[in-house]
Amino acid sequence: MEQPQKSQNKIGHWLKTSITARMLMVGFLVIILLIPLSYINGLISERSIRQQDVVNEINDKWGNHVLLYGPILKLPYKTYTETKTYNETTKTYVTETKTHINNAYFFPEKLSSEVDANSKTLKRGNFESAVFTTNMNFNGHFVKPSLLKKGITDEDVIWDKAKIIIKTSNLKGIKNEVSISVNNKSYTFETTFNENKSNQLNYLDALESDFIEKEVLTDNMDFKFNITFNGSKDIQIIPIGKTTNLKMISNWADPSFIGSFLPNEETKEITKDGFKADWKIIHVNRAFSQWYLNNLPNLREFAFGTKFMVMVDEYQKSERSAKYGFLVIGLTFLVFFLIQTMSNINIHPFQYLMIGLALTMFYTLLVSISEHSNFLKAYLIAGISVIILITLYAKSILKTFKFPLFIGLSLTALYTFIYVIIQLENYALLVGSIGLFIILALVMFVSRKIDWNKG
Structure with missing residues (x-):
């Protein structure tokens, strides 16, 4: 032992x-x-x-990220197809002409926007989310649309059925009645659902105006409209103007500039009290046309703007x-x-x-x-x-x-x-x-x- x-x-x-x-x-x-x-x-x-x-729940009820695509001039036009059928009784061919209604979409010659975003925090229990209310003012002009290059004559254009479209990712967050003034005539927007909602990644809700009078569709159609959003995360627009200008100011002190285009370094200001930034994009800076037939393209990849970045949280x-x-x-x-x-x-x-x-x-x-x-x-x-x-x-x-x-x-x-x-x-x-x-x-x-x- x-x-x-x-x-x-x-x-x-x-x-x-x-x-x-x-x-x-x-x-x-x-x-x-x-x-x-x-x-x-x-x-x-x-x-x-x-x-x-909790943040996602707050943002969903307050308003999600803001992406605006517009304004776009929607112009219906007629196309024709002929079909021949053989008539057994008369022993002859009968030609039948069918008329189809399609749409052409025209982007503005100039698009300018001033965006003022006022941010704040919303709390639920121990958690909080950064949100904002943004007032967006747009102005610019269209040139008179023409489809002659595609072989469509003015007689086949349905001028009195023209409309203006705005597309957005945050329909729920809109806080004002939206209308557009074209050559000093006002037109109210209404909601339409004309996209495939199953593709949520690319889905945008659409607002369509009343019919635009034919006499308004002149060589220079000046427009302006205002839209106010409750939103969160970011604000972006798609530069569909032949020349697009955006000026943005906010009391948010930690912006992150995102998308395909950065603001001008010479005029950008970021302080503890907020930021100011402006962009200028011309048509040669982005690879898409100023007008399209039949369908609007998905141009999300060209969007730009500001992410309201929450710095490293607790x-x-x-x-x-x-x-x-x-x-x-x-x-x-x-x-x-x-x-x-x-x-x-x-x-x-x-x-x-x-x-x-x-x-x-x-x-x-x-x-x-x-x-x-x-x-x-x-x-x-x-x-x-x-x-x-x-x-x-x-x-x-x-x-x-x-x-x-x-x-x-x-x-x-x-x-x-x-x-x-x-x-x-x-x-x-x-x-x-x-x-x-x-x-x-x-x-x-x-x-x-x-x-x-x-x-």
């Missing part, structure tokens, strides 16, 4: 005194703590998905912070390991485990507090709470003031470093790499006098 007892004592002595054993134990605990970290990442993802569901910041959990636990354990090795103070694996669990609690505190406050305040509360808890616990373990103070300062520096990285966009990788290099250099400097040959 003495031999097993001696063997156990040897193993216990090796675990207490061997640097290798301590390293293996610390590494094993770090791996074990990845399990609660993975659950925390799952919690953040679940809350983020819930937030997105859940994204929490998720990015949690990705550094492995680093925080590893470096904190490394500090305790170096203190234990250099001072010969014994730290039990259970105490390492308690310290690791306290570090993982930081992320649950961060997520739960940030749902009721801003991220900075949540980060400060969670960080200070965990740092004080671990510092006091280290004081009870290490029995001195010097080492716990060093641990508290190290954790403060580490959490500050991670917060700075989270806030950065373009330089996060660079700053993170430099920070990790400095940390590695400090560890190498501190550990240079440790005798690693002790076991």
